[in-house]
Amino acid sequence: MSKQVRVNIRTNAVSKPREETRNGRKVVVVSSATMPDNVVMNDIRYSADEIAKSYATLNRAPAPLGHPMISGMFVSARDPEAINMNHVGAWNENVRRENGRVFLDKVIDVEVANRTEAGRGLMAVINEGKPIHTSTGLIANLEPATENSGAKFMAKDIVFDHDAILLNEKGAATPEQGVGMFVNSTGEKVEVVNSTLEDSAMCDLDWAADMAVRAVEKLGRVSLVERMKTVLLEMFKAGGAESLKLNNSEESDMADEKQLEALSASVKTVADSVKALADSIPGQITNAIAAAVKPLTDAQTELKANAEAKDKAELADLQSQIVKANLLDENSAKELTLNAARALAKKATPGHAAPIFNAFGGLSCDKDEFADVDLNAAIKGDK
Numbered sequence: 001m002s003k004q005v006r007v008n009i010r011t012n013a014v015s016k017p018r019e020e021t022r023n024g025r026k027v028v029v030v031s032s033a034t035m036p037d038n039v040v041m042n043d044i045r046y047s048a049d050e051i052a053k054s055y056a057t058l059n060r061a062p063a064p065l066g067h068p069m070i071s072g073m074f075v076s077a078r079d080p081e082a083i084n085m086n087h088v089g090a091w092n093e094n095v096r097r098e099n100g101r102v103f104l105d106k107v108i109d110v111e112v113a114n115r116t117e118a119g120r121g122l123m124a125v126i127n128e129g130k131p132i133h134t135s136t137g138l139i140a141n142l143e144p145a146t147e148n149s150g151a152k153f154m155a156k157d158i159v160f161d162h163d164a165i166l167l168n169e170k171g172a173a174t175p176e177q178g179v180g181m182f183v184n185s186t187g188e189k190v191e192v193v194n195s196t197l198e199d200s201a202m203c204d205l206d207w208a209a210d211m212a213v214r215a216v217e218k219l220g221r222v223s224l225v226e227r228m229k230t231v232l233l234e235m236f237k238a239g240g241a242e243s244l245k246l247n248n249s250e251e252s253d254m255a256d257e258k259q260l261e262a263l264s265a266s267v268k269t270v271a272d273s274v275k276a277l278a279d280s281i282p283g284q285i286t287n288a289i290a291a292a293v294k295p296l297t298d299a300q301t302e303l304k305a306n307a308e309a310k311d312k313a314e315l316a317d318l319q320s321q322i323v324k325a326n327l328l329d330e331n332s333a334k335e336l337t338l339n340a341a342r343a344l345a346k347k348a349t350p351g352h353a354a355p356i357f358n359a360f361g362g363l364s365c366d367k368d369e370f371a372d373v374d375l376n377a378a379i380k381g382d383k
Helices: 048-058 080-086 117-128 197-202 205-238 250-278 283-324 330-334 338-345 375-382
Strands: 003-011 018-022 025-036 039-041 044-046 090-098 101-109 133-144 153-166 181-183 189-196
Touching: 003 025, 003 197, 025 117, 025 133, 025 197, 048 090, 048 101, 048 153, 090 153, 101 117, 101 153, 283 330, 283 338
Parallel strands: 003 189, 044 153
Antiparallel strands: 003 133, 018 025, 025 101, 039 044, 090 101, 133 153, 181 189
16 A cells, blocks of 8 residues: 655755856756666665656756745645745756756746845855755655565655755754655645655665766767767858858958858857857867867958958058048048048049039039030020
8 A cells, every 4th residue: 555755855965056147137057966766765766767757847846945834844835835935036947867867957046036035045155156955855655665676665656846955954854854744735744754865875886886877978978079070060061161261362352241240150159159068068078179160260360350451451542542532631531430431432533623512513624514505596686
């Protein structure tokens, strides 16, 4: 016969926080982990199959500050009173199961956290770089374990309620953290089991073996370097990198501006990707990516230098034309930008003075304004 229990599973410190901006709001993101496959805590085994069926219920689940309690009893983190008391603007997301363990990110809205004393305390701990611990709250049915399972009970039908953030809390089995009762969704009181994951996991041979496998896999990522370099180079080739070869032809000069714009966008995208990778993958891969895109960044630098040199030469020529046409003196001409010089140079026709009386269309030496006047016709008319 099975019985329902509430389990709080305390986990070791999460990773170093990072700052992001989402929808115009500043957030802090910390990555954490919980529930290794087949772990045994307090004589309860959590099998890989049961975890696989239930871990997704943590996605978008609350991340309260501590396990919510009302009148001395645990309650769901989704309870309205629990939200009022324990919510600090945090939730869980990006839940995934990798290498036999559940990983998830905690996102903390900085503005919301700073509205309460508890939230400000959390932000202070984050800013000081102190360790942050977590504790997963779940509901499960306990059934008698099979022989040679290493446990007395098997957890079935797991439902994750939340993954809480813990600050300055003591061990899982202390009254402060809540040895007590939980009120389930039907209003019944059920037993609360408190467990500490890092202690039990260290004693679990399966967990130790899994950690060793993960370490080997991490080292094995180095073999991805050449494949990643190839993919990046092929990507830029497909995007037109071959057309970025530099030469001194007039056609190449005309294309410089568009090439530079497209190349700058590509380099920025890759640079942002490399920066994001730097915190999550080994340094060898980051360095390899940087080396793979170096020809692209060098081409960008050369194109930019050529474009600037071409613009500088054109501006000097236009300034000379403007001075020769008596439109501006030399000092004033030197203050012109390239676009202004291009516009003004159109009025500078070599060998002719600037137009006068511009408001009336100007006078020009190229046209005799009395060419069509017949003086004899005027005299004949008087007769």
